[in-house]
Amino acid sequence: MFIRRAIQRYLRRRRSDSTDSSVEAWKYRLKLFREWCYGIDLKRVGELRGLDFDEYYEIRAGEVAPVTLEGEMWTLRMFVKYLEQIDAVERGLHESVRIPELDRDERASQEALDAEPALALIEYFRNSDRDRAKRNHAFLELAWYTGARQSGLRSLDLRDVNYRLDSDEQSWIEFHNRESTGPRLKNGVRGERPVGIPDETARVISEYVRDYRMDTHDDEGRQPLLSTREGRPAEATVRTWSYNATLPCLHGACPHGKEKETCEWTDYHKASKCPSSRSPHPIRTGSITWQLNIGIPPEVVAERVNATVSTIEDHYDWASDEERWQRYRDRLGKRREYVERLDSDWSNHDDDK
Template sequence: MSGPRDLSPRDAWKRYIDRRRTELTDGSADSYHYRLKLFGAWCEERGIETVSELNGWLLDEFRAYRAGEGIAPTTLHNEMETLRGLVEYLENIGAVEDGLAEKVDVPRVSEDDQSRETKLTTDDALELIQFHRSNDETYGSLFHAFLEVAWHTGARLGALRGLDLRDFNSDVGYVEFVHRPETDTPLKNKRKGERMVKLLPEVVDVLQEYIANDRWSNHDDHGRQPLFTSTRGRPGRNTVRVWSYRATMPCVHGPCPHGHDPPDCEFRSHSHASKCPSSRAPHHIRTGSITWHRDRGIPKEVTAERVNASQRVIDRHYDTATKLEEMELRRGPHLDKLSLN
C-alpha cells in the first residue's frame, strides 16, 4: 500500500494547492500552480519519481537552475518561497525528512528589487489609446474598450473579468466593482474591494460604442451578462490575459520595434501573444496606471481608493516612477511656491 513518501512531485504539488484553495484567491492559486509546475517538470526531467528522494542538494540544484534562467530576483524569491511552503506541507504529512524545508534557500530581495516592476509605460499607453480614439476601424473595439477601462481604473484582472453590463452606468459615468464569489467572480479583497470608479466622458463614449457594436450579447453560466464577453460568455482568466497582451502590442499603432513583419508575426496569434517582448499583462497595465495616476497629481488616498490598494502597498510595489520622473512631474509644479518674489 502506497503512502505519503510514494507521492510523485506532480501529485504532491497538486495535493498541496488543493489543500490551500480555501485560503487562497484564484489568482494566488494560479501563481502557486505555475511556480510548482516548473518544479514538478524539473523533477521529472531529473528522473525523480517520489518526493522521498528530495534532499538539500537537489533543492539547491533547482534554485541554481532557475537562477541560471536569468529570471528576476523577485521571481526567484517568490518561486523558492512557494517551494518551501510545499516542502513544509510534505514534512507535516511525513512525506519527506524533518527539517528539509529549512534547506530551501529563499534569496533575500532588496526593496528596490521588490518594487521594480515591468509596466505599460504612460507614453505607450497613451499612444495606443489615442490611436484607437482617432481610428474609425478600431474605435470601440474589444481591445480598445478593455485597454481604456484597465488603464483608467487600474483594476486587477479578476475585477475586470467580473464586471457585468449592469455595473456600467453611462448616465453618471462609472463602473462598479462588486464581490460575487457565489457566481465565480470574487474580488481579491472581497467586500473591501467593492467600489465605484468614475470614468471620463471619453471612456464612457468608448464603452457605449463597444456595447453597441462589438460586444457579444452573451450570458455566463450563472445567467449574468458580462461587460467584456467572449464567444462563450464570460472570459476565463487566461483569455483576459491574452486580450491584454494583444491590446498592448506596439504594432497596433506603428511599426514593430523588434523588426518583425506584423502580418506574418506569430506573436499576433492567440496562443503566442504573451511572447511579444513589448506586450503587457493586466498586472503591468495596473502598475503603469497607478504610476500615471500619481504623475498626474492625483492624491495618494484617491488613487488608493480607485485601484483598491493601500497607500503603503502602492508606494512599495506599484508606484514605479523613477527619481527623475518624481522630480519633473510631481515636485516640479510646486517649485514656484519656494520663490522669494
C-alpha cells in the same frame, strides 16, 4: 506524510480563499520542489531539514531570475508553515526557507506599458472610425483607467457600470466578488470597490455596449461586460485582446522596422510575438505608475487598484528617478500650507510668553 500528499492537502486548503490562477502557480512551484526532493530520495515531509531548503535555494538561484526565485521561495515557506500548523514538521522550520533580498530594479516589472504609448493608443482608438468602441478599445480603456487586475476585468458584468454622462456626477465601475458564480477577485471581498472613470471612458464603454458587445450570458446566467460568443472570456482570451490592443503600429510606425501590411505579428493569434505588445499585467503596472506621476496620492491609487501602498512601491511603480523626484516636489508644493501652519504655531507660542 509523503511530500506529494502534503502538497495536495495544502492546495486543497488554499482553494477556498485563493484564485484558481494563484493555486495553479503554487502547484507548479511546489511540483518543482517535490521533483527535486524525489531526485535526492527525500519522500516524506518529516525528513525535511534546513540544509535541504538551502541546497534547493542555491540550485534554483542558478536557474531562474531573482524575482522568480523570490516567488518560489515564498510559496515554499508558506507550504512549510502550513506543515507546522498540522504538526507534520517541527515548529520554526519555515524560517529556514531563505527569501532573496531584491532591490527595486530586480523586483519591478520592466515590461510595463509606458504612459506615452498607452495614451497614444487610446487617442488612436478614440479618433478611429474603424476601431472606436470595439472590444479591444473598450478593454484598453477599462484596463488603463482602472488599473485593475485581469481577474477583475473578467469579473465585470453589464450592471457594474454606472454611467453619469453629461451630469455633475462621476461615472464609475463597481468590482464585486461574486465568488459562487466566479470569477473570484484576487483578494475576495476585500477586493470589492467602486473605481471612478473619466467621462470619455464611460462614453466609449456605453458605445461598445450599444454597438459591438455580443449579447451573451455566461454559464451562470450573468451578462459579462466584456463578452464573447460563448459568454465570459477565458484568461487566455483576455490576454489575446490585450496583445492586439497594444500593437504599436496602431498609432505609429513600427519600432521594430517591419511593414504593417506584411508583418505576421498583426495576425490576431500572433500579436503576442510583437516585442512591444503587452499582456494585462504590464498595462496595470504602467497605469499605476502613470496615476502616481500625474499626482494622485499613493493611498488613493492603492484603493483604486486594490493593493497596499508598499506593494505598489515595490512591484508596480516603475517611475524613473526624475519622475519620482518631480512627484516629491509636487507634493511639497501642495503641503506648503502645512509647513506655514508649523511656523504659525511657533509664532503663537511666542505671543503666549
